[in-house]
Each structure stands twice: as structure tokens, then as C-alpha cells.
Amino acid sequence: xxxxxxxxxxxxxxxxxxxxxxxxxxxxxxxxxxxxxxxxxxxxxxxxxxxxxxxxxxxxxxxxxxxxxxxxxxxxxxxxxxxxxxxxxxxxxxxxxxxxxxxxxxxxxxxxxxxxxxxxxxxxxxxxxxxxxxxxxxxxxxxxxxxxxxxxxxxxxxxxxxxxxxxxxxxxxxxxxxxxxxxxxxxxxxxxxxxxxxxxxxxxxxxxxxxxxxxxxxxxxxxxxxxxxxxxxxxxxxxxxxxxxxxxxxxxxxxxxxxxxxxxxxxxxxxxxxxxxxxxxxxxxxxxxxxxxxxxxxxxxxxxxxxxxxxxxxxxxxxxxxxxxxxxxxxxxxxxxxxxxxxxxxxxxxxxxxxxxxxxxxxxxxxxxxxxxxxxxxxxxxxxxxxxxxxxxxxxxxxxxxxxxxxxxxxxxxxxxxxxxxxxxxxxxxxxxxxxxxxxxxxxxxxxxxxxxxxxxxxxxxxxxxxxxxxxxxxxxxxxxxxxxxxxxxxxxxxxxxxxxxxxxxxxxxxxxxxxxxxxxxxxxxxxxxx
Amino acid sequence: xxxxxxxxxxxxxxxxxxxxxxxxxxxxxxxxxxxxxxxxxxxxxxxxxxxxxxxxxxxxxxxxxxxxxxxxxxxxxxxxxxxxxxxxxxxxxxxxxxxxxxxxxxxxxx
Numbered sequence: 262x263x264x265x266x267x268x269x270x271x272x273x274x275x276x277x278x279x280x281x282x283x284x285x286x287x288x289x290x291x292x293x294x295x296x297x298x299x300x301x302x303x304x305x306x307x308x309x310x311x312x313x314x315x316x317x318x319x320x321x322x323x324x325x326x327x328x329x330x331x332x333x334x335x336x337x338x339x340x341x342x343x344x345x346x347x348x349x350x351x352x353x354x355x356x357x358x359x360x361x362x363x364x365x366x367x368x369x370x371x372x373x374x375x376x377x378x379x380x381x382x383x384x385x386x387x388x389x390x391x392x393x394x395x396x397x398x399x400x401x402x403x404x405x406x407x408x409x410x411x412x413x414x415x416x417x418x419x420x421x422x423x424x425x426x427x428x429x430x431x432x433x434x435x436x437x438x439x440x441x442x443x444x445x446x447x448x449x450x451x452x453x454x455x456x457x458x459x460x461x462x463x464x465x466x467x468x469x470x471x472x473x474x475x476x477x478x479x480x481x482x483x484x485x486x487x488x489x490x491x492x493x494x495x496x497x498x499x500x501x502x503x504x505x506x507x508x509x510x511x512x513x514x515x516x517x518x519x520x521x522x523x524x525x526x527x528x529x530x531x532x533x534x535x536x537x538x539x540x541x542x543x544x545x546x547x548x549x550x551x552x553x554x555x556x557x558x559x560x561x562x563x564x565x566x567x568x569x570x571x572x573x574x575x576x577x578x579x580x581x582x583x584x585x586x587x588x589x590x591x592x593x594x595x596x597x598x599x600x601x602x603x604x605x606x607x608x609x610x611x612x613x614x615x616x617x618x619x620x621x622x623x624x625x626x627x628x629x630x631x632x633x634x635x636x637x638x639x640x641x642x643x644x645x646x647x648x649x650x651x652x653x654x655x656x657x658x659x660x661x662x663x664x665x666x667x668x669x670x671x672x673x674x675x676x677x678x679x680x681x682x683x684x685x686x687x688x689x690x691x692x693x694x695x696x697x698x699x700x701x702x703x704x705x706x707x708x709x710x711x712x713x714x715x716x717x718x719x720x721x722x723x724x725x726x727x728x729x730x731x732x733x734x735x736x737x738x739x740x741x742x743x744x745x746x747x748x749x750x751x752x753x754x755x756x757x758x759x760x761x762x763x764x765x766x767x768x769x770x771x772x773x774x775x776x777x778x779x780x781x782x783x784x785x786x787x788x789x790x791x792x
Numbered sequence: 793x794x795x796x797x798x799x800x801x802x803x804x805x806x807x808x809x810x811x812x813x814x815x816x817x818x819x820x821x822x823x824x825x826x827x828x829x830x831x832x833x834x835x836x837x838x839x840x841x842x843x844x845x846x847x848x849x850x851x852x853x854x855x856x857x858x859x860x861x862x863x864x865x866x867x868x869x870x871x872x873x874x875x876x877x878x879x880x881x882x883x884x885x886x887x888x889x890x891x892x893x894x895x896x897x898x899x900x901x902x
Binding site: 518 | 823901
């Protein structure tokens, strides 16, 4: 056994010597072949791990083809879209003080007939609404931009035109169609062209303007600024022209503008009565003559100065606004309004009717000033003041609702102020408190007055407290409570049958045409998303 | 009884959103705007050496990616060389909140 093992080891050790002797040259060939095979394998592995780079020309060609597809897609998408959706719940309760209801004129005596109405409490504990706003923009040329907004504001189970109850929000007009919860119709709220003058600090805009939900409402709404004019002056859809001078070009703080605007609120030349002589129309109080009416116009200016500064360890953002509007040849009601008049009687149905402006009643001046200030994103406050003065022309509405601010012969003036604070104890939560007061003669251009969110037209006192959860900048949950205490009837109206001092809502002997609320309490909850 | 059920719902809802509110955190837009204008705009104004940069220059995702990369001057420098890290958080918050695909202010002057 041992001899056999020794013989096998000796054979293995001597084998290479035998091969060497066989052919050294052939062995070298085999090694060379193996090297080539190894190189081939290495090349394959490398190719799998690092594919061969394309020539730069080919890369550019491929890239160009891909970019062309994106460019084609972008170019054919002429419009950029954004928007917001809000679902809101309101729980409202109204109280109406005792008053005297006007019933008409006694045909025998010619004296007005009135009946006493006791105090009433109404409640609406489950009102839901959906508001959808689709924002559009298009950069037509480097200096010309289109901006628009389509809006739907639907009340669950709502009507196209609610039954008229004396509040402006029960009159459907071109100025309030998206501010009042009605049905599922999508309206054009905004549609304007803006042109930036090249090499000059001016812009000009035409069309249906960004004229609603302006400062300081963005503080409560937790939004970007939504409109140009102060909300205490104008909060409605307005058609016209607006030009801005960008005053940062002369060393004013960045973003400072001085703007002028003009618009038309009643067009008498087409569809109105301006071109027709002896034009009579039916009104609830008989035949009214509307011939010779003039256009209603608005013209004004607004100085707007944003500030951004450091004070000690705080960073501050502030804004000062001063505005003026002149309303010329105001009409009694908007042209072509739809009103759903309540018809008394056991089986009577409300009767929808188109009504039209019947008289130019005169002119009005309106002033406003606003200061708003945010400190470190944590604390915001604002103070806003508005003043209005009428210049009546002696005319009264053919509908029996008198002249400007209830006095067709003499100027009347009113004022309002609006104060608010907002505190963010933590980044994603806001707590706010607001108060506004309107004098008995106060009027602001807010034709949706009486809607759940419209409080700046109120003649009286309004408190509002709110709590917001800002889950994300574009997703919010809001809870709030608004308490209205009206002093005077016809809030939101620029007309009244008689001097507004007659319509004190605490006076049980005051004669009113409709049951105006003394107090309204509104608890609301909303979920909002923006994109 | 009905009120009791309703109040439980509201309390639960308030607690839910309070938790969400406490958990989330971020920078300050107002501070970010201030630091952006004070620091960035010195080189990135119209006609300036760095070329004009505004919040609209990028989308939200692009701004987030830019700050995540943390590079400035075409990748040559770290962003922290330009301003402190806490200010960068505020500037990122401001720029992202006003990026080209964010809701924008709406006025007649645009």
C-alpha cells in the first residue's frame, strides 16, 4: 500500500516535466487563448455595468426629441389652472324685534295701513354649502396676461333665487352672482387682461376685475390676497379698467402702487332706458318711467404700500392702503335683477320677477383707510375705516324705496370701522377675533349683504371669533362664530323709504316693509383645499 | 342627549386636528421673504450678476429639491455659506409657498 502511494506522488510530480518536454510552444498558445477569453469576458461584464457612452451628438438629438414633446404639450396647454374648494356648515339663529308691518295704503283715507308684528325667533340649524372656484391664467405674450376665475357657490338644496326678505342677498344681480349661495351654476367671476408696459413702471388691466375679497380679508381667510380694493369699500364683481403706477421705481418701498380705476354699474344705452323716450315699466307700485336714465359709473384711486422690515428681533410685514371711490348717477337697483317676491295668502306662491332700475338717484363719495401688520408670522392685527357721503338729486325709486341713504334732498353720511387680531400659538393653528361697527347710514358696495360671510355692510355691531387648523398651507379646517347685532334696517342698501333714523330696530313702532333681523348668530365649520 | 353625542364628535375632531397641528412644524414665510430680499436679491435682482430669481422661478418640488441639495453658485458652494441654516429654512418656506405652482395673490395689477 505504501509503495503504491509513493509511486502515484512521484508520477504527479514528474508529469509537468513530461509536458514541458512534450511542447513548450503549444502551451504558450493555450495561455494566449485563455487570456483572450478572459478579456472578452471582462469586456462583457464592463458593458453590462457601464454601457458604452453615446456620442454627444446622438445624446443631444435624443434630448431634443424628448424636450420637443414637452414643449409641444406645454404650448398646447394654453391655460394654467388652479382653484379651491370649500364645504361649509352654518348653524344660524335670527331674532326679530317687534315692529309695525306696512300693509299698503287705505283707499278710503289715503293713510298707510300698518299692523303690529310680535317678536320672532327663526333658526336654520343645518345649512351646508359648497363653493368651487377655478382659477385660470395664460401668459399670452411676455407682457400680456389673462387672469380669470369661474365660481360656483351652491347651497345644499338651494334655489336659484331665494325669496326676497329685504336683504340684498335675496336680489340676484350681475354683481353678486358668485357671492351668494344658490345653485350649481358656474359663473364667470373674473376675466381680465393685464398688460405690463415694457420699460415703464405701469400696468393696465381691463375686464371683469379682481375686485372682491380684498384686504384685510386675507388675514381671516388664511389666503394670499384675493382682490385689489379694501373689502370695506367694494366687495363684488365689477367690470371696468384699472391702471397701476409701480412707485418702487421712484424709491418707494418694494411693491408700492398708486392705482386708478373706473367702471360701469348700469348700462343705460343697451337694454336700459336711455335710448327710449317715454319708456314706462311695470313696478310693484304701478307704472314707473325710466326714460332718460344715465349710466351708473364708478371711478376711484387706491394707494397701496406694503412694508417689510426688521424691528429688534422681529420681522414685520405690513400694509397701508388709502382708497377713494366716486359712484356717479347711482340707480335704485341693479339693472336686470331677478327678485322672487313673496306673495301673501294661504295658497300663494312666491313670484319671481325681473326688475329694473327706474331712476338715477345721485352720487356718492366713499373713502377708506387700512393698516394691517403681521409680526413674525405669529401675530397679525388690522384697523380699517370707511366713510361714505351721499349727494342726492331729489329723485326717488319708482319702487317706493326712496332716495340715496333715505334722504333724496340732503346729503347724508355714514361710517364703519373694522378691527381684528389673529394669533398663531403654534405654526398650524390660528385664533382670531374681529369686530366691526357700521353707523345707521353706513353703506358699502357689497350687494351680497346678508349672506353668512358678509358682515362689513352691517349697520350695527358684529363680533366674530374663529379657530383654524392649517393642516397644510393649502388644506384648512375652520370653526367660527359670528354675532350680528343690527341697529338699523336696510343694511347693505344705499336706498331707504325714509330717513334711516326711522328704521331703528329697537323701536317697536318703526314701520318696516320686511322683517329685518335684530340679531343673527352663526356657528360655522368649513373644510377648505386649494391647489 | 343629542347635544351630548354632537359634543363628543366635536371634541374628537378638535383633538384630531390639534395633534396634527402640534406634530407639523416649519419655517416662517414673513421671515423668509425678508431674508430672501435682504440676502438673495443682492445678486439675484433683475439685471444683477446672478440673474433674476423670484419664487416663481421654480415649482414647489424644484425648490424643495434645491434646498435638499444645499448647493449654491452652480454647485460650487454650500448654501450655508450664503446664510445660516435657520434662515435657509425660512427662505425655503417662503419660496415654496410662492412657487410657480402655488396659489398666487390676485389683484388688478397682478
